[in-house]
Amino acid sequence: MIRTTCRPEVMGTLMMNDLSRRDFIVTGLALTGLVTAPGAALALTDAKAKALVDQVVNEINRVISSGKPVGAMISDFERIFSRYADVNIIAQSTLGPDSRRLSSGQMRAFVDAFRGYIARKYGKRFNEFVGGRIEVKGVRQVKSWHEVASTVYLRGEAPFEVRFLVSDRSGQDLFFDMVIEGISLRLSERTEIGAMLDRRRGDIDGLIQDLRSAG
Amino acid sequence: MAACAAPGPGHSPEEPFDPYEPTNRKIHEFNRSLDRAVIRPAGRGYSNFLPDDIETLIGRFAFNLSLPGSIVNNILQGNGRGATEDTYRFVVNSTMGLGGFFDPATEIGMPEATDADFGETLYVWGVREGGYVELPLLGPSTERAAWGKVVDVFTNPLTYALDSPENYYGTVASVSSRLSDRGRFSDTIDSILYESADSYAQARSLYLQNRRFELGQGRGGSYLDPYDATYGTADDPYDLPTGSYGDPYDE
Numbered sequence: 001m002i003r004t005t006c007r008p009e010v011m012g013t014l015m016m017n018d019l020s021r022r023d024f025i026v027t028g029l030a031l032t033g034l035v036t037a038p039g040a041a042l043a044l045t046d047a048k049a050k051a052l053v054d055q056v057v058n059e060i061n062r063v064i065s066s067g068k069p070v071g072a073m074i075s076d077f078e079r080i081f082s083r084y085a086d087v088n089i090i091a092q093s094t095l096g097p098d099s100r101r102l103s104s105g106q107m108r109a110f111v112d113a114f115r116g117y118i119a120r121k122y123g124k125r126f127n128e129f130v131g132g133r134i135e136v137k138g139v140r141q142v143k144s145w146h147e148v149a150s151t152v153y154l155r156g157e158a159p160f161e162v163r164f165l166v167s168d169r170s171g172q173d174l175f176f177d178m179v180i181e182g183i184s185l186r187l188s189e190r191t192e193i194g195a196m197l198d199r200r201r202g203d204i205d206g207l208i209q210d211l212r213s214a215g
Numbered sequence: 216m217a218a219c220a221a222p223g224p225g226h227s228p229e230e231p232f233d234p235y236e237p238t239n240r241k242i243h244e245f246n247r248s249l250d251r252a253v254i255r256p257a258g259r260g261y262s263n264f265l266p267d268d269i270e271t272l273i274g275r276f277a278f279n280l281s282l283p284g285s286i287v288n289n290i291l292q293g294n295g296r297g298a299t300e301d302t303y304r305f306v307v308n309s310t311m312g313l314g315g316f317f318d319p320a321t322e323i324g325m326p327e328a329t330d331a332d333f334g335e336t337l338y339v340w341g342v343r344e345g346g347y348v349e350l351p352l353l354g355p356s357t358e359r360a361a362w363g364k365v366v367d368v369f370t371n372p373l374t375y376a377l378d379s380p381e382n383y384y385g386t387v388a389s390v391s392s393r394l395s396d397r398g399r400f401s402d403t404i405d406s407i408l409y410e411s412a413d414s415y416a417q418a419r420s421l422y423l424q425n426r427r428f429e430l431g432q433g434r435g436g437s438y439l440d441p442y443d444a445t446y447g448t449a450d451d452p453y454d455l456p457t458g459s460y461g462d463p464y465d466e
Contacts (some may be wrong), residue, residue, distance in 0.1 A: 089441050089442060090441070092441070093441035121406075125402070125403075128402070143440060144440045144442070145440065156267065156271065167440075167442060169440075169442035170442065176441055176442070177441075181425055181428055181429075182424050182425045182426075182427060182428020182429065183421055183424045183425050183428070184424060186441070187420065187424065188417065188420055188421060188424070191413070191416050191417055191419075191420040192411055192412055192413075192417060194413075194416075195411070195412035195413030195416055195417070196412040198412075198413070199412055199413075
């Protein structure tokens with residue numbers, strides 16, 4: 001809005017006596033920045049959600065084309081996952097209602113073990129992506145989050161769709177789920193973590209121990 | 216179709232509806248041992264024996280022969296556009312694609328195949344999903360999709376148009392292409408069947424999520440916000456279990 005009303009050709013003639021044109025533009029831009037910055041920081045927009053996923057996808061594409069050995073890809077994937085995903089909420093939601101039983105120490109240990117488990121389990125599959133690429137297609141708001149759609153092109157396969165669900169409810173713009181052809185990583189892992197917990201007859205510490213070597 | 220079971224009113228949309236779980240689990244164990252003993256080694260052998268390009272040709276040939284069945288189902292669903300697009304694809308790939316071994320339709324940018332089946336037709340007609348079932352050999356399904364498979368044996372016009380043995384080519388090719396998929400996606404399938412803590416529950420979850428996605432349900436609207444559990448949900452209308460998914464922040 002401010003940018004429009006401050007357009008030099010509209011206001012310029014009125015103020016040219018007091019300010020040089022250049023000064024005016026600089027002041028106008030500064031004002032625009034001041035006024036829009038706090039608003040932008042408060043709300044996650046489609047554009048910001050898409051920018052986040054663009055970054056994620058760029059980093060993944062770089063890993064895929066790097067030709068690194070699997071071990072290096074796993075640590076790259078762990079770094080991308082920690083930086084752009086809300087690992088806390090993903091880990092916590094895979095526990096479902098059981099998450100309320102955890103002490104804060106147990107939760108920290110669980111989230112840590114979960115991060116490594118996800119990195120190993122999915123990172124070791126990255127070699128199947130070699131020679132492929134991901135393209136971000138579009139974004140829309142769904143309920144309380146933004147859904148960024150992308151298409152994965154792999155050699156010799158039909159392209160398939162991956163959606164990233166982005167939210168700022170943690171205080172940062174992070175993705176909290178990846179949905180591949182309708183299959184949610186978070187919901188699939190909830191099934192898996194639930195089964196692992198059952199196998200330990202509900203023992204959280206046992207589950208954490210198992211997770212450290214799983215994947 | 217009235218045979219499809221219905222979940223009770225208190226059933227959470229995030230929980231799979233699985234009234235036949237004990238039987239399903241027995242069939243799952245059977246499928247798993249069959250896979251381990253026969254299908255997995257056969258798939259690997261097949262996939263290693265044949266060059267990838269040949270496998271791709273067979274896969275395309277099988278898929279092309281399934282198109283007339285999709286066209287019939289599109290018509291039954293009242294999807295004229297899908298029926299037309301699939302017909303063009305079938306004509307182009309059967310002629311320029313030398314009987315479906317090549318896929319010029321995709322190369323010239325024709326719309327994706329609809330892949331319609333009778334299970335989807337039942338969904339369009341408003342038949343409910345029914346309980347989850349695991350079928351011997353065929354694997355995960357729902358009651359609705361299983362009835363659909365039965366009917367689809369008869370929906371493909373090629374079955375009637377071709378004489379024996381030509382009418383078996385499609386069946387042979389599709390069995391081959393399934394074996395080939397078992398070999399090519401070996402790591403993925405192994406990780407579900409042999410590496411997950413509960414392979415039955417994992418296969419059920421993956422199948423139901425993907426099937427609903429293909430039917431166009433659960434496009435975003437079926438998740439819950441996971442943040443609601445942590446950050447409070449009291450006034451958030453999205454917490455109501457309206458869809459099958461939730462925002463994880465809600466729980």
